[in-house]
Amino acid sequence: MLDAAKTETLLEVNNIEVIYNHVILVLKGVSLSVPKGGITALLGGNGAGKTTTLKAVSNLLKSERGEVTKGSILYRGERVQDMAPADLVRKGVIQVMEGRHCFEHLTVEDNLLTGAYTRTDGRAAIARDLEMVYSYFPRLKERRKSQAGYTSGGEQQMVAMGRALMSRPETILLDEPSMGLAPQLVEQIFEIVKAVNEGEGVTFLLAEQNTNVALRYAHYGYILESGRVVMDGPAQALRENPDVKEFYLGMSDDGRKSFRDVRSYRRRKRWLA
Amino acid sequence: MPDQLLFAMEVTLNGLMAGVMYALVALGFVLIYKASGIFNYAQGVLALFAALTLVGIQQGQVPFAHLINAMTGLHVESFGWTVPSLLAILLTLGVMVLLALAIEKLVLKHLVNQPPIILFMATIGMAYFLEGFGDVMWGADIKKLDVGLPQGISETVEGLTDSLFGYGFFIDNLDIVATVVAVALVTALTLFSQYSKQGRALRAVADDHQAALSVGISLRFIWILVWSIAGFVALVAGIMWGSKSGVQFSLSLIALKALPVLMLGGFTSIPGAIVGGLIIGVGEKLFEFFAGPLIGGATENWFAYVLALLFLVFRPQGLFGEKIIERV
Amino acid sequence: MFYREAGDFKTSYREDNQTFPIKFDRLRFYAVLAVAYGVIPLLINDYWANAVFVPFLIYAIAAIGLNILVGYAGQVSLGTGGFMAVGAYAVYKLMTAFPEVSVFIHVLIAGGITAAVGVLFGLPSLRIKGFYLAVATLAAQFFLVWLFNKVPWFYNYSASGQINAPDRTIFGVFVTGAQTSAMAKYMFCLVMLTIVAVVARNLTRGTVGRKWMAIRDMDIAAEIIGVNPLSAKITAFAVSSFFIGIAGALFFAVYLGAAEVGEAFGIQKSFLILFMVIIGGLGSIFGSFAGAAFLVLLPVLLKNLLVGTLGWPTDLAAHIELMIVGALIVIFLIAEPHGLAQLWRVAKEKLRLWPFPH
Amino acid sequence: DLVVPNLSYRTGPYAANGIPYADGFNDYFTLLNERDGGIGGEKIVVPECETAYNTEKGVECYESTKGQGALAYNPLSTGITYQLIPKVTADKHVLYTPGYGRTSAANGKVFEWVFNYPANYWDGASVAIKYLLDQNGGDLNGKKVALVFHNSAYGKEPIRTLEELSKKHGFTLSTIPVDSPGQEQKSQWLQIRRDKPDYVIMYGWGVMNQVAIQEAVNIKFPMENFIGIWWSGSENDVGPAGAGANGYKSISFHGVGAEYPVYQDLKKYVFDAGKSTGAADELGSVLYSRGMYAAMIISEAIREAQARAGHAAVTPEEVREGFENLNLTEARLTELGLPNFAQPIAASCADHGGPGSAMILQWDAGAKTWGAVSDWITADADVVDPLIAEDSAAFAKESGITERCN
Amino acid sequence: MNAMSEGYITADGRKIGGTLMELRNITLRFGGVVAIKDISFDIRDGEIRAIIGPNGAGKSSMLNVISGFYTPTEGGVWYKGYQRGPMRPYQVARMGIARTFQNIALFDGMSVLDNIMTGRLTLMKSGLLSQAMWWGGASKEEEAHREKVEKIIDFLEIQAIRKTPVGRLPYGLKKRVELARALAAEPKMLLLDEPMAGMNVEEKEDMCRFILDVNDEFGTTIVLIEHDMGVVMDLSDRVVVMDYGKKIGDGPPDEIRNNQAVIDAYLGVAHD
């Protein structure tokens, strides 16, 4: 288990505030720190601001008419807020966006190759990595020549993951990697994350709704609620927290209960009511 | 051979040539559309601006002379030198690159991830601006453009066909040059977009700005590159059309001749521009030549569009355009 | 203060469906109406009517029409000039053929004829989409202009192909022809605009409007949900062309008085009205007004400023005017891609929060 | 002050033509102000307004200047003219449209406020044919004449006249429209190449002229058999074709070149004094001369009006009288420094169209000058007058006008 | 039809009717790709029918066949006992089949309320003219339908975002709005394509409750695609399993859970 205190902090988000369209305040002071070589999970309900946080880090907010109005984002101690997203990728930070965002008209293979856009280590290395991605997702190999727009939802999700892996990044920001994937693939994705993390020391920051799996693979977790961090701690500790258990893992003291039985409404406990 | 057939052949040939001229303009549109999904309304004005700049540089005009004179009461007109054509073309190219830089910095950068119609509108703003700017910079009078391209009937073709069919065909030398240039351009651009890393990036950008950003494609770089190339294509089109008619405002209207070509060939296909051009060229010329006299003539403007429309009804993405992906 | 919804409770869905749910907005709207109907007609002179108000009112009608097609139904059209020409020539033929019928009726029928033509040219929209459709509608533009230029019947065989609006009256007051007073022109157009705006608002707030918007936002999903794309697109073309036809009829009969098709209804007109719609705001009736005002007023204003006040040479002023209009378009788009209407909405949202930043 | 607005266009598709015309117009009035202190001691003010050849801007310009007491309008656009005819009639301002506008406005009985002397489109067509008759020993039987025209109201004007003339003189006429703007005329010129007409007459404007001349050169059409109307005969039009355009002809209702004495004055009082609107190289060019000509006629009409009214600060109504009673003799032209520059005009209540004569100019590409190759040729009144009567009668009926001057 | 068509009562007391829709020998090809290979199954009135399978198995394609967006290359669809002729999707919708989409397909330019109102388009009758006049027919109709829609809004607990443009909503809420839009059509049959993707457990619980309630209260037949096995196993009455376009299993959840072919192809491990 990786100890956050002992390793270097790679990414540091200090008390950022994000506003969309000049009027909609979404993040109200979020701070995180992502240690080098760690897997950090960002958890929280719909609209908590996970995606927004990731986009703030990768500087994709501007294209959504959002902006970071307060706070700072440091990557290896360097302020990266005003950097172009492309430069950030060159620095080794890449994001897998929520909702797949494949290049519809490009083939699956071309999609994967765009991931290698910033690489300069030669065709051979790229070809090798392409094979690696195909070995992770054999399904993609079968569909390599078809346009990404015509592949199924899950296949597109694989393309998005594979594309990020193709860039050989130092840090990957993953936004809901498991969405729409079949169960065994979900496990597999996280296995890949783990393998890449351990084998190559790639750092991960992932936003995930599948709390169960996420907390199993992550080292550290943050829980967001309507734009604020309401709880954080080592994954192990979070897993055992009773609130987390109830609201995020769907477990009560007497184990998992059937979805059929939750027919009456339970008011969610708000940390910040 | 019967006369009608000979005439038809001649008209067809000339239609092909006209089509090449249209294709030169259409190419600029295709490039930008392909690389960013922007329908660049300003392409025609870009051609005008390039041609104005070329002539201005060539003839040693003082830029903004009129403005300077009006503000200061001076009477500056010309530096009194002339610049050799080739050098002038290179300098103009430099100006077009600067323009591309400015467009990226001042306009496109701020409109990342906006819907196509908004980007289209922005290019309209740029067209207005450039039109005014070109006029202020170089004046609105008509200018003769001469970079030494041959013009007039090609004696070779006329002689050759005369000995073959007993009737000499008319082909304009300028058109022959245009054909050569167009073929070279199309080949080079196709290779570039098909086989280079940048080519793939262009198409990625056109599909999804945000995703392109997220994989590290620099929109800035791509856009400057593409607008520079489009500027170059505009310059070529400006030279070809300007040699015919002189350089003046109307040059910007050649864009209207390129639109049906674009639509028929497909907005995203470089070879489509040339094929579309040829079909439109031949189609409208033959129609005007044979049907025109029966229904009063001047049909070319609308016929080109109607022809393209008919094609579209059967292939909504044009002949070579990327298929519109319809999925849920 | 301004724009407080607090205390402005709605107790029925009807109230909630109002055009201006906020009281302050509603009051201001009535004020504008009162000025438009009660004050301006008394003050108006030829210059203001012909240079500013009448073109503004007519362009606003056309912009509403086009906005229905582009902004609400998402079908980009560049055939507006051609459709206006249909309206103009239709009203001309009607006015000369049936001088005894009221010109008000003529204008409406001209709209109807244009709607029919619009439907005809709208049919390809079932297959053709996006910019392809935009370019395809140019076929209508060029063909219609050619037709009106070529077939002498349309211009009553006059030697030059120009059409001239004969003098016609409504309630004994001249509304077309040279004797028309500034006030009559203004009032006629204003009434038409009011009718058009109300109808447009009614259509866009209900089922029809939602069908259009659904087709615009995602046509496949709309179809799967139960929208018949054929009827949705065709009604959009019909309604849009109806308004545009009215605008064309007024443009010729009331504003210009004489017209030549290529000059008055050329491709430039199509672009101009599209610009109005986009700058004003797609899918917004208010935006159509704003866009029309912007593109009619700004050049006049700039010209008066640069030539009249600053005394610049007209050509420099004209070029610089082009540059300024172009730059402003870009600046507005950057500030708010969804047009002036959205800029206004955001401003209101801010006002509502004021003095807090968010 | 005497207000004569200059509705000009220095931008837009026809800017290249609008600029020299507007400069000539302005400069002549500047000359009068500088040299003579105006007309009859009253200074002339020429507020300029940009129309960009656009009818709506034209209306705006008219409305914005009419309040200043404008004496006469000269919008240099047939489209704007049509727009303004009902307006000037209602508002009582003179509309002066030399060589353009509504041809039948020559009939003063119907068009009280419009003047278009010295010549109109139909005159131009007739002059061209008369010249060709002259060239062919008075016989055009069996000859082929093609009309290449701008596909607009303006371009269509000569068709009726030419049809009448072809009946009368036995030549065959083919009409070949070119859609605006006219950048691409391949099929039109291939048609000409195939049909081999003996003569081509052109009614073009703007870029259409340049392309047509270039295409004519390309197909080796003999330039001396190619005649343009006055709006197809400026330096701009022949320039881009270079040496190939040598020999091209055009019709003109005034002289060109900088030899006329008035240019010395213009140089002295306007250019050298730094008061010109345009560049010095425009002096004597076709369109500059035409702008100046229009200004000269307007100033003479004002002079006439002052003489008749007995005071210098004339009103628009008085200026209309001046226009209607203008009697511009050769002697007066010489006095004005324009000997043999234009034909004498003697207007009347019924005649707002003038003598309708013009001459043929030919382009010398080497010297880059136009030179006259004919004398004044007068239009065939037998053909033109009935057409004018017919068209104006139709307008009168449509607009409920009763004829004057009876 | 078959013997079971009279229906039965489930363990928790819901009434399942006879066959509502039957898919017979459906094959769907796209050029070289075979998305569905000769699949037949039926859907009973009032049941919750799940379709599961690995990514790219052809589940969404099957839903598209049912909703008329794809026309099967071979085979046919029987609805309420009659074979469905060639139909445009909007005609299918008018027969009472509504759906949600895997890649959210909301109308981004409209507010949540308008989006849901579009769901009722098939039920609204007033014509163009009456709309143009507004006062009277159209406005009355509008209000009546608004009331129904408000009920759905209350039901799904999205009152607070009623007037928000949907483009601004977070992913999970969008899914909920989509469900609301489909419900607004008062469908006989509701097709849900991964309605719970991108939700956490609590939100999934909410969704489950909505689905069950709809099924319960209105007897709406539900066809559900979902990758969360917990949800599928708990909710559905019967499950179809697809793999590479082929049907590899069909039956009640308990049976599927222990079907070896299904475990191999999809589940990986047996899910409890």
Ligand SMILES: Nc1ncnc2c1ncn2[C@@H]1O[C@H](COP(=O)(O)OP(=O)(O)OP(=O)(O)O)[C@@H](O)[C@H]1O
């Ligand atoms: N482009 C935008 N404009 C305005 N508001 C936005 C925009 N994008 C997101 N928001 C708002 O920001 C808040 C946070 O959204 P965000 O997408 O970050 O949530 P999330 O935690 O990723 O949720 P989910 O799990 O559903 O993806 C939401 O309330 C949403 O309404």
Ligand SMILES: Nc1ncnc2c1ncn2[C@@H]1O[C@H](COP(=O)(O)OP(=O)(O)OP(=O)(O)O)[C@@H](O)[C@H]1O
């Ligand atoms: N229009 C199409 N053209 C070509 N191939 C298609 C098309 N639609 C679907 N496919 C292919 O058919 C297969 C099945 O796709 P489908 O979307 O039905 O899968 P799915 O079971 O829904 O998968 P997922 O769980 O990933 O959503 C995929 O391989 C997909 O690429």
Ligand SMILES: [Mg+2]
């Ligand atoms: Mg998210």
Ligand SMILES: [Mg+2]
């Ligand atoms: Mg699917």
